[in-house]
Amino acid sequence: MGIRTSIDLKLDLSSAFNALVGELSAALSELGMQFEAGVHGRVMEGSTEVGRVIGWQPGEQILLEWHGADWQPAEVATVELRFEPIEGGTRVTLERPEWGSVLGDQGDELAGWFASEVAAPLLRAMAPGRLGDWITDRRARRPSGAQARAFYRDPLYHRPNFKAILQVLGLRHDDYLLEVGCGGGAFLEEALRSGCKAAAIDHSRDMVRVAGELNRAAISQNRLEIREGEADSLPYPDATFTCAVMTGVFGFISNPLKALSEIRRVLAGGGRLVLFTGSKELRGTPAAPEPMASRLHFYEDQELVELARKAGFDDAKVERPDFEQFAREVGIPEEFLGLFKGNAGGQLLIARKQSA
Numbered sequence: 468m469g470i471r472t473s474i475d476l477k478l479d480l481s482s483a484f485n486a487l488v489g490e491l492s493a494a495l496s497e498l499g500m501q502f503e504a505g506v507h508g509r510v511m512e513g514s515t516e517v518g519r520v521i522g523w524q525p526g527e528q529i530l531l532e533w534h535g536a537d538w539q540p541a542e543v544a545t546v547e548l549r550f551e552p553i554e555g556g557t558r559v560t561l562e563r564p565e566w567g568s569v570l571g572d573q574g575d576e577l578a579g580w581f582a583s584e585v586a587a588p589l590l591r592a593m594a595p596g597r598l599g600d601w602i603t604d605r606r607a608r609r610p611s612g613a614q615a616r617a618f619y620r621d622p623l624y625h626r627p628n629f630k631a632i633l634q635v636l637g638l639r640h641d642d643y644l645l646e647v648g649c650g651g652g653a654f655l656e657e658a659l660r661s662g663c664k665a666a667a668i669d670h671s672r673d674m675v676r677v678a679g680e681l682n683r684a685a686i687s688q689n690r691l692e693i694r695e696g697e698a699d700s701l702p703y704p705d706a707t708f709t710c711a712v713m714t715g716v717f718g719f720i721s722n723p724l725k726a727l728s729e730i731r732r733v734l735a736g737g738g739r740l741v742l743f744t745g746s747k748e749l750r751g752t753p754a755a756p757e758p759m760a761s762r763l764h765f766y767e768d769q770e771l772v773e774l775a776r777k778a779g780f781d782d783a784k785v786e787r788p789d790f791e792q793f794a795r796e797v798g799i800p801e802e803f804l805g806l807f808k809g810n811a812g813g814q815l816l817i818a819r820k821q822s823a
C-alpha cells in the first residue's frame with residue numbers, strides 16, 4: 468500500500484523533466500529542504516539526508532532511496548518520479564509504492580495522514596483563495612519560474628512607466644539611487660545610463676537573479692548592488708541615498724506606511740522619491756487583471772499624499788502624466804496604446820525629504 472499522484476503536462480518529456488526538477492528544487496527550498504539534482508543527488512532537510520538519488524534518467528525517471536523516519540533507520544522506501552509520454556504531452560507521477568510501518572498498520576492513521584497532509588492541502592491549493600494567491604505571487608507579487616524570468620527581463624508594458632519616472636527624477640551621474648522591488652532589473656538598466664550608482668532589493672530570489680544577470684557589467688564595476696530583501700526593513704544605513712524609486716510594487720505592500728518610512732530613513736536630506744502605482748481605473752484591464760486586481764491596493768491620489776506626509780516626506784504630490792507618448796516611444800503596439808491614453812493609467816507620487 469502506497470501513495471501515487473500524477474499530473475498531465477503539455478510538455479515533451481525532456482521539457483517536463485527539466486521543468487519539474489527546477490520547480491521542485493525551488494519549491495523544496497522554500498520549505499527548508501534542499502534538492503541536489505543529478506546522478507549523485509540527494510534531498511536534505513537541514514543536515515539530515517532524507518533521500519538519495521539511486522536512479523537518474525533524464526526524461527524518464529528519478530528514483531530516490533527515501534528515509535522518511537530518522538527514528539526508524541531501517542525504514543527505507545523508494546520514491547519514484549516517473550515521466551511517461553501521453554497524447555500531446557507527458558504524465559508526471561510521484562509514487563511511493565510501499566508505506567511501511569512508520570504509522571503502524573492502522574488504516575485510520577494512514578487515512579488521517581493522507582487527509583491532513585495530502586488531500587486537504589491539495590483541495591485548498593485548488594480553491595480560489597490559495598490558487599489566486601499562488602498566481603498573484605508567481606506572476607507579480609513575488610515572481611518566480613521561467614515565464615516570469617523571461618517577462619521581467621524585458622517588461623515592455625512597464626517601460627512607459629519607467630520613462631515617466633526617469634523624466635521626473637532627472638538622474639545625474641552623482642546620484643545614488645535606491646530601487647525597491649526591482650523585478651528583473653530593467654528599470655535599473657535604463658537608470659544606470661545616467662552614470663549614477665544604484666542599489667536595489669526585491670524579495671523574489673528569481674528576480675534578484677535576473678536583475679543581476681541583466682546588470683552584470685554595472686555590478687562588476689561596483690556601480691550596482693542587488694540584494695534579496697523586504698520593503699519594510701531596508702538593509703541600508705540611514706541617509707544613504709540621494710533618490711529612490713518604486714514602480715509596480717506599492718499596491719502589493721501590506722504595510723505601506725512602514726515601507727515609505729523606511730525609504731525616507733535611508734534617503735539623505737533633500738533626497739527625492741518617485742513612486743509609480745497603477746490607478747484604480749486599471750483594475751480588471753490587461754494592466755491589472757484578476758486574480759492580481761483583487762489582491763492589489765489601488766490608492767486615491769490624496770491617500771498617497773497623506774501616506775507620504777505621515778511617513779515624514781515634504782512636498783508630497785501626485786501627478787498623473789499622459790503615458791501615451793512614452794508608450795509610443797518604447798514601441799507599444801498601436802492596438803494597445805489605448806491602455807496608456809489619458810491620465811487614468813497610473814499615479815506618480817513625488818516627494819522629498821527635507822534637507823538637513
Ligand SMILES: C[S@@+](CC[C@H](N)C(=O)[O-])C[C@H]1O[C@@H](n2cnc3c(N)ncnc32)[C@H](O)[C@@H]1O
Nearest residue numbers: 608609625648650669670671697698714715716
Ligand atoms: C509587478 S513586479 C514589478 C517589477 C519591476 N519594478 C517592474 O516594474 O518591472 C513587483 C515586484 O515587487 C517585488 N515586491 C513585492 N512586494 C515586495 C516587498 N514587500 N519587498 C520587496 N519586494 C517586493 C516583487 O517580488 C516583484 O519583483
